[in-house]
Amino acid sequence: MTESRVVAGIDGSPAAETAIRWAAAEAASRGTGLRLVHAFVWPEFPVPLGPSDMAPGLRAAADKIVRESVELARKLEPGIEVAGTREDGFPSPVLIRASQHADVVVIGSRGLGIALGALVGSTGLDLAANAHCPVIVVRPDQPTYTGDHVLIGYDGSSPSSLALDFGLDYASRHGLRVRVVAAQPVHSEQHRATREELDADVRGRPGGLNAEIIHIDGHPAEQLLRLSADARLIVLGSRGRGGFAGMLLGSVSQTVLHHAVCPVAVIPAAAIGG
Ligand SMILES: Nc1ncnc2c1ncn2[C@@H]1O[C@H](COP(=O)(O)OP(=O)(O)O)[C@@H](O)[C@H]1O
Ligand SMILES: [Mg+2]
Known part of the structure; x- marks a missing residue:
């Protein structure tokens, strides 16, 4: 199996879909695999958030994001190895950890929980500062492949x-x-x-x-x-x-x-x- 060297951070947002598209094309161009990583933040909250039978539903929703993202990447680039994982933790530390074994990490400029008016989310800024490999920040609101x-x-x-x-x-x-x-x-x-x-x-x-x-x-x-x-x-x-x-x-x-x-x-x- 090809070792995945292009990593994309996914959260089910339109920006993440743009990231998957960019990352899949880049993995194909580099001849490497693609790894899609979803950070599952819920277990990080120290306070009880109510009845614990919420957890399976949230995990199932997270797994659905991973499953659908992997399907999209495979459809876009049938020739590359695509793996998807759900990892407990906040997006920045999870993706910084993933960047240790990556050639590039691709993320969307904004996710689901972005503060109103912010142009690039905290994950993008954090990663650009701290990742162990180049970070690509893509934007959902712009066509990705224009420009020469x-x-x-x-x-x-x-x-x-x-x-x-x-x-x-x-x-x-x-x-x-x-x-x-x-x-x-x-x-x-x-x-x-x-x-x-x-x-x-x-x-x-x-x-x-x-x-x-x-x-x-x-x-x-x-x-x-x-x-x-x-x-x-x-x-x-x-x-x-x-x-x-x-x-x-x-x-x-x-x-x-x-x-x-x-x-x-x-x-x-x-x-x-x-
Ligand atoms: N004068 C410049 N001309 C072109 N590119 C620049 C210039 N200054 C900075 N950059 C680009 O921006 C990057 C970040 O630099 P910058 O934001 O200025 O950091 P610092 O505050 O450490 O100088 C540089 O690595 C370079 O790619
Ligand atoms: Mg400077």
Whole structure:
């Protein structure tokens, strides 16, 4: 049996269905299996929630989500191995644990229990900061496969260097153009790599020869969002060169995660060397 290396978090929401679609296509492209994970939070509540005969019904509902998700993935990609599991725990810790044995984890931008007005749920932000592999946040409200290029945000940091590798690999497997953006924030410290360093770095990597490299002045998140209008995927590091030492998710990645209109891949610091 193929070892499942693409993981998708599922909760029965429309965003989770988008995640299943993205993850199934990615598993097929990578030639790996797909594992669908449903976090079952009910046992985590320490207070008695009423008669315990509720539990079997809730478990059955959770198992139904897993069963139907597996059926959908198999229908979408009959050629891949699909496994589904229900695991006790809150979504973030369950999926962070699953990310230890995954190539990528795919989740929807918002689940069922999201606070009104939030654009990306807490699970997405938590995972982007803490997962052990790249995290893809997909949006239910946007068509997933429009756009013709992969947009990579590069500021010379090691997470952004991993973002570059991830984006180049994704683009070459999916036949997409690559656009690397290095934005120089106005009125701030030199933030990006020099033009020469970046050009040499990108061109020296597999698939980097034909990449379009854009050096631009302006607010990085704003420029990335503007230049991603027709992107298939945006790829960023969880952290960059700036920010505060204790932060796990930088301001550029947070802003782009909230406002992008296409899937966003974030390479967490914990994925480095992991
Ligand atoms: N000036 C920039 N130009 C292009 N991409 C950037 C820039 N700054 C940050 N990014 C992208 O956003 C990611 C997260 O960086 P950021 O949110 O700025 O974190 P930090 O606060 O640690 O600097 C980086 O790994 C990179 O992919
Ligand atoms: Mg920064």
